[in-house]
Amino acid sequence: MPNKKKLPVADTDPLHLRAIRLALNGSYRFSKRLAGQWCYRVLAKPPRKILLPAEKDFLADARQQVIPVGIMQIQTYHWPGSGPKILLAHGWNSNSGRWQALASQLIIAGYDVYALDAPAHGASVGGSFAVIYYGNVLAELADTLRPEVIIGHSAGGMAAAYYLKHYPEVHHPEKLVLLSTPAELNHFMESFRKGIGLKKAVIDAMEMGFTQRFGMSFDYFSIAKFVRNLRMPGLIIHDEKDDVAPVHGAYQMAENWPNSELVITSGLGHSIQHEQVRKRILDWLAY
Incomplete structure (x- = not known):
């Protein structure tokens, strides 16, 4: 479709994007605070992505359990296996269906696989989305499920890193995989701004409200x-042309994390859904 704008990590209808852009940019002319609040709401409660038929069938085969975390009811999925336990954390405006291809191969390999729908995503109910909230949920689930491995895509990787930094007393996995993970929240916010076509002033207004809410910019x-x-x-694992999380951030993370291995792909974009990625993950886990 010509001139289609892309919302980060989303398959959102371009007409919906245009409506969001017009509403947010227009509201800023009347109230800076209101524009910031509306922008935060778009991020905190994005439209729920519809499952593809194959994704729906994949999730239907799992053992499903709702786990309460504070005011939230977090939907989890479990495909039992005799091998090490793996927890999968998807990104913003996604759901556990995005793991269909990778999880299917992990299941065949015998791993004990879990996935969750993030706050305000998929079938999870209550609360809203933020790295802090998602990190809190991962800390709770990690301490309950005690996975040996966590695999996070995009904001799921950010939330995993947040919980590992801020919850040293809870269970930590033996291995961590970060897929297309932004090195800075500011990187994600800038791609979100460009993807929708927002004025920078709208994001600045949202950051003011965010800082008041969380005490951190x-x-x-x-x-x-x-x-x-x-x-x-x-x-x-990061693609060199990632338009949501700039690849230079992946190099910075690898430099700061001595016990990590960096794999750069080409032509896979931010979703990084490809057989070569899945094979690399499986090989690395087995090593």
């Missing part, structure tokens, strides 16, 4: 800094 959420404390082996 976007600058604080530096995954490149968070990974400095990690001691477990890590695998970082």
